[in-house]
Amino acid sequence: MTAVALDQYLMSVLKADKTGSNEVKLEAGNKNFDLFTIYLENYDTAVHHYRMDVSTIIYVVRGSVTIKSGEKILNLRAGSVLLLTENSKYTVLNQSKDSLITKFKFQPGFEYRKFFKDFAYRGTKEEAVVNKIAHSLSQEHVLWMKNSLLTRPSQIMRHIIDGYLNEELFTRALIGAELTVMLIVSIRNQRMVSSTSLDKTKFEKKALDNYIDNNFEDISLSKTAKYFGFNPNYFSNMVKQKTGKSFVDHVDDRRMQEAKILLAQPDISLKEIISRVGYSSKSFFYKKFNDYYHITPAAMREELFRNAGIHLK
Structure with missing residues (x-):
């Protein structure tokens, strides 16, 4: 199922719900699937309180x-992953009107600590990371993986949802393996941009990419340079020298990628897309978009809809 088709299906489930409950259950394609059950967070203007x-x-x-x-x-x-432990409490304060929030509720007895231990290599670095994560979960009951739609963990999560909905052979084993990969890659990415583990004596392009990926909506050269421990002018020159592109070019690249993803979603206006990707000026966004893709946003949207088989009246 394509990303657009999956979004449309999930939205149709929400619209078809007549119960008025805060959560809407997604039925697994395989009735014997026993790892978790997926729910959708229903959309309304109320505050939703939960105790897991x-x-x-x-x-x-x-x-x-x-x-x-x-x-x-x-x-x-979009793309974020949040781990919550048993007995944790949380509140959904608000959602954007186009939001699709899924919840993977594991079977009783599932423990992150054991799951992490199962895939951790018996090396000091890996065990230290696993122990740190387990300790954080035990103390705070929550762990935020700041992924985005373009990152591999987010793509894996979509694939897991798709597999859950379909009736295929070895679904349980495949989803378990994909969940492991998603968590490992997410953990690696979070460590790359961690202020406690980053080596600030050298430039790491992957760290920069991850930082921009997580902050492109509201980012500046000065804040980014400060995060990595450099003077802004020195940092700007270093980025240009090491990558061949300016800091602004890197940010614009990421924003243009996000804009294309959002343009494929029919219920998000161009005005909202401009705001979401971090631009304040419509004319400036149009110029950047045309320079990058050599096509207007409206024409790009029509092309994306046509390729996805979306026909709007």
Whole structure:
């Protein structure tokens, strides 16, 4: 199922629900699937309060959502993954109108600590990371993986949802393996941009890419340079020298990629897309988009809809 088709299906499930409950259950294609059950967060203007009786993963398929866990306010956008432990409490404060929020509720007895231990190599670095994650979950009951729609973990999560909905052979084994890969890649990415593990004596392009990926909506050269521990002018020259492109070019690349993803979603206006990707001026966004893709946003949207078989009246 394509990304657009999956989004449309999930939205149709929400629209068809007549129960008015905060969560809408997605039926697994294989009735014997026993790893987790997926639910959709229903959309309304009310505040939703939860106390989890099982370990849960929240994945933002589309849009954005603000969640309060303990004293933390978490602004999750599309692609984000949130791990919640058994007995954790959280509140859904608000969602964007186009949001699609999925919840993977594991069977009773599932423990992240054991799951992490199962895929951790018996090396000091890997064990240290696993122990740190397990300790954080035990103390705070929540772990935020700041992925985006373009990152591999997000693509894997979509594939997991698709596999859950379909009746195929070895679904349980495949989804278990994909979940492992998603968590490992997410953990690697988070470590790359961690202020405690980053070596600030050298430039790491992957770290820069990940930082931009997580902050492109509201980013500046000065804030980015400060994060990596450099003077802004020195950092700007270093990025240009090492990559052949300026810092602004790297940010614009990421914003243009996000704009194309959002243009493929029919219920998001161009005005909202411009704001989401971090531009304040419509004319400036149109110029950047045309320079990058050599086509207008409206023409690109028509082409994306046509390729996806979407026909709007």
